[in-house]
Amino acid sequence: MLNVKNLGVRFKKEDSKSWISTVSEVSFKLEKGKVLGIVGESGSGKSVTAFSVMRLHQESNTKIEGEIKFNNINLLQLSQEEIRKYRGNRISIIFQEPMTSLNPVIRCGEQVVEAIRQHQKTDQRSAKAHCLQLFEEVQLPTPERIFKSYPHQLSGGQKQRVMIAMALSCNPELLIADEPTTALDVTVQKTILQLLFKLKEERQMAMMFISHDLAVVSEIADEVAVMYKGKIVEQGPAQELFRNPQHPYTKGLLASRPVLDKKLKILPTVADFTSSMGKPASTLAFLKENVYTQAEIEQRRNTLYSKEPLLKVKDLCTWFTIKKGLFGKNIASVKAVNGVSFEVFPGETLGLVGESGCGKTTLGRSILRLTEPSSGEVIYNGTDLRSLDQSRLRSLRKDIQIIFQDPYSALNPRMTVGRAIQEPMQVHQLYGNDQDRKKETLKLLEKVGLQPAHYERYPHEFSGGQRQRIVIARALALQPKFIVCDESVSALDVSVQAQVLNLLKQLQLELGLTYIFISHDLAVVKHLSDRILIMNKGKIEEQGFPEDIYTHPKADYTKKLIAAIPGL
Secondary structure, eight states, X not given: OEEXXXXXXXXXXXXXXXXXXXXXXXXXXXXXXXXEEEEOOTTSSHHHHHHHHTTOSOGGGXXXXXXXXXXXXXXXXXXXXXXXXXXXXXXXXXXXXXXXXXXXXXXXXXXXXHHHHHHSOOOHHHHHHHHHHHHHHTTOSSHHHHHHOOGGGSOHHHHHHHHHHHHHTTOOSEEEEESTTTTSOHHHHHHHHHHXXXXXXXXXXXXXXXXXXXXXXXXXXXXXXXEETTEEEEEEEHHHHHHSOOSHHHHHHHHHSOXXXXXXXXXXXXXXXXXXXXXXXXXXXXXXXXXXXXXXXXXXXXXXXXXXXXXXXXXXXXXXXXXXXXXXXXXXXXXXXXXXXXXEOTTOEEEEEOOTTSSHHHHHHHHTTXXXXXXXXXXXXXXXXXXXXXXXXXXXXXXXXXXXXXXXXXSOTTSOHHHHHHHHHHHTTOSSSHHHHHHXXXXXXXXXXXXXXXXXXXXXXXXHHHHHHHHHHHHHTTOOSEEEEESTTTTSOXXXXXXXXXXXXXXXXXXXXXXXXXXXXXHHHHHHOSEEEEEETTEEEXXXXXXXXXXXXXXXXXXXXXXXXXXX
């Protein structure tokens, strides 16, 4: 059905006559009813390749070479008017980020109806009926309500299903899924993968499934192509490639994901396998050298839990009013955090796991009083944070910091990263003067693996992993003792994720930091944490040591989370 030969894509540099090559010599085939997984890190050329198939690049500053044949028609030779007959109709795409792909001011149903009427001769009523049928097919609850809802009123998984319904609305022969599960909960991710596979089987579609996560691709793909620096470095049948990878880059991607059956001191990264210095690393050798022994684990626990807790949370509740009565009385509330109690010890990493909406982020924000709790106690180092006025709380914020989920939205786009890191130092009047603050900022940049030259650059000039390092440097600027990490690696490539997790561990050992690490990914939390809390519907469902929870889960909810972890 799809035959790509020697694809090359070049983009024109801004304000320049020179061109940048992003994809070169890419060739692959895709048969009807089969799934091709395209894997690689951000910047490897996966999405550029997919967008080239649909001719979505701005043609004034793009040069595409080679052949893209769809049912023996070379799509690169078609006019804009001719390609529109294919785009969204016979070839469809699910974009990576549904919130930015859906129009925020148009109801979800109307957006799908518009796509249907664009390509099919049908009236409004028939298009709506088809839309509701699609919403049922993608297993959206209450299709009528979803039809009338705006994107911001839906969860991430529901928005992704709306995008899938829109992509399927014209019964395409080829579906391109561009990172359709990135940053979704593992349970929602598993549901989306099962749904895509079911729809592919029923409709006999071909599918290009793009991801940076080999474990996710293993759940759905028949064939896999691994992309690195704009080229395909390895491809073949999925199970064979995962069982016996040949290229060092593929081995690095496979090794970067946290393992569930061992406790590693550090995670291997792609650089360990692709480095030109000497022989590429062996996964087995790396694991042998970097696995904690049971004696080392017991020794760490004895050291940690012999101390007084740094943080004590007692019966904490954070409720949000969603409906008021006639005289302003609260008559309906969301119990985001509902009677939660736990302790965190100095130097410990406490993992907090659960699906979106379980209350974990609200709990983290409530501890720091970024969201005001409704009741309960938060005692940090002997001080009840809820009893402090704003002035005393602001002074204490030097000790307690947060790393937000999305580093790009957490940074001011008009402020250089150097100024962004220096700003909290100025607010709290640390290091005497701006010259000394700049010296400290340059040290922090180096500490998190960035360069002094990055001081004058803006957030948009960095990759996702680099931006995450910048917000970590900003959190460290006030020399805190306690940091809440809120989904701080959820949207990163597995290889970049491994680098950031290693960095967090290294900084903890060097600076004696205490973490609450919030994530929906139990594999990541198990790797980093000393203890784990499983949260569901505002309450603690289960807690204990990582290996106990993984091997002997007690709660059904925990079992569901573990079962949803993609595995090779």
